[in-house]
Amino acid sequence: MTPGGVWDRARCEALDRDDPVAHVRERFVLPEGIVYLDGNSLGALPRSVPARLDEVATKEWGAGLVGSWEQWMSLPEQVGDKIARLIGAGKGEVVVIDSTTIALVKVLAAAVRARPGRHVVLTSVTNFPSDLYAATGVARLLGDVEVRTVEPADIDKVLDETVAALLLTHVDFRTGELFDLARLTAAAHSVGALAVWDLCHSAGAVIVDCERTGVDLAVGCSYKYLNGGPGAPAFAYVRRHLQATLENPLPGWLGHAAPFDFDATYSAATGIRGFVTSTPAILGLSALDSALDAFDGLTMEEIRQKSVSLTELFLASLEERQLPGLQLASPRQPAQRGSQVALRHSDGYAVVQALISRGVVADFRAPDLCRFGFSPLYVRHVDVFEAVEQLETVIGTKEYTDDRFSRRRAVT
């Protein structure tokens, strides 16, 4: 973006005309009249998905019946390979399994077991609560493991040779702050700990170079920027050289080397397959498989550039308009920010409800955060303009003080 001038509609439309990713919006179905800035919670529907679901249901399941397992069986790795490209991993390093929290239990328990004699899982107080619950669950199951939860600024201080695993989320779900994945991974390695990353708010929006940065293990959800649909299965990354030694702590028949031998004794499949436990969720996996085709022909560099362009435009427009009562909760520097912007407002819940009633879908996180997610594959610069316009009205007219927007309960 070039500085100077007013960020009016015409200028935003010009940005869209010059946007090399703009044509990808056509790959999604978006409701008329809605500016959707909540793709960081649930990604929009890729146009290809309903037909794929129908094909899986009617042709593969309905007509093919049990014989379709021939093609379904390897979907966890096939879809994993599609995600691998988006997070800088290699083929055979990513598998699609379970839900994010279950996948995290698996890789975290495997990591702690791989560092015998070390008793600490180090994480951040700002981590997504489900990750903290998973870590606590793992610690209790393994016994003699402590989850040490510190402020982000204290991580380096506390990181020492008692730490088995450093567990962090790459992009803070509240503020959108981007942790320095390369530096913190190196810091973990410098004390002999494994680096375990939650990529829920990164995959498909932020550059994650697992290979180059040395990430050991990672998980992420596929229903945010990967647009896999509500409750789409999670992905797990296990660095290739660790696959031979790390063990899935929740073994099941479809991670067995020879599942159809029905051995009473477990023997893990080689490679990433060993992290599969039970029968894969074929409907969810197939929807995700189809959804990932929306990334065809795009590089993560182009996607990240679009994302930064959107969040920078949002912030520049807000700075221009100086709306009262709003404070930036996200880092101002794009290099330190994911694909969302969070604003604090003392009546944040009502502000978000008023925006939704005006067709701008954002979300709220207690106590006072209004979150705006800019999914780079389908949000336009003109959508940013529209969101800022509506936000100015809601704040300027104090519409948010209207009774109908007052706090009920936050469900999204």
Added chain:
Amino acid sequence: MTPGGVWDRARCEALDRDDPVAHVRERFVLPEGIVYLDGNSLGALPRSVPARLDEVATKEWGAGLVGSWEQWMSLPEQVGDKIARLIGAGKGEVVVIDSTTIALVKVLAAAVRARPGRHVVLTSVTNFPSDLYAATGVARLLGDVEVRTVEPADIDKVLDETVAALLLTHVDFRTGELFDLARLTAAAHSVGALAVWDLCHSAGAVIVDCERTGVDLAVGCSYKYLNGGPGAPAFAYVRRHLQATLENPLPGWLGHAAPFDFDATYSAATGIRGFVTSTPAILGLSALDSALDAFDGLTMEEIRQKSVSLTELFLASLEERQLPGLQLASPRQPAQRGSQVALRHSDGYAVVQALISRGVVADFRAPDLCRFGFSPLYVRHVDVFEAVEQLETVIGTKEYTDDRFSRRRAVT
């Protein structure tokens, strides 16, 4: 069935005319010319499912976007309540979550923790291997727990006050043998152990009266006789009076009492909800929700009667025809049998392949078992006749010795 006479096509058609469940077949889509006897592996497609999937994808996800979580959030319990009726459980005692093996890890670990001082999980050598792997995984995670695996006939002998949990599968996946759930549950209780049942091959085909028999915990898959689709989510049953004390060992944000408070500390939701971990798989849950409507208006007694009628007809027809080389691996008494019949044949793999090539879909389990599943909602008596006819041809002409049916690999 009345004895006497030959089980010819006309007599089988007459059974279908008198079958009070016959009309339910119309609720399924079955390929022309196929006799599908593998619903014990993957249930057939209920006619209502493709439209429901399309509605969930296009209306709920595509148009409703993140706001649809209002209706999705309680699906795990809502669909659980539909299953509860089929397994003799009450409302609020069943939840649909994860995969079967992960669900089993949860309830089994919870059970063992609820019996401090006891160190044994007792199970059967004939149990489904994934259940054995799950038990071993749980034992290793909890530490100081032994998985004792015995022959079914030795269970009573070995059951003592060291046993925390008796883990059994109600219907043997190989032979179709029905364990005496009421008696074994009482036996477990008599030594103070909890009874944990795998209902994968029971739910929707066999009467399971969880309430009356005192079952403590159970899991099952929903893609066999419940027809939820490939990799449909599992269900877990937790007896009401245990819900306040048993803890989900894999806690996650959607089992939290107030998930949208995003507390750093886990506090379980009351009731069965606490066994939810992460974001529910909405596509799979919705397909299952719709699939379960195929049970509308039917009692489990009617369904079981139909199931017994089909397996008895199959056995009576085989006894009449005396096909060489086949031995019954299932109990002859229907009261001791689930909804499948297994036959041993030294060339069982080839026999099954030859049958499949003739449109009769059965499956094979090493080393020599041909499994025939009789899904009571859509298999007709005339299908049984057709299967026996084809089996007689395959065996009588030794067609199964043809090269094209020889062993490759068993994938289903």
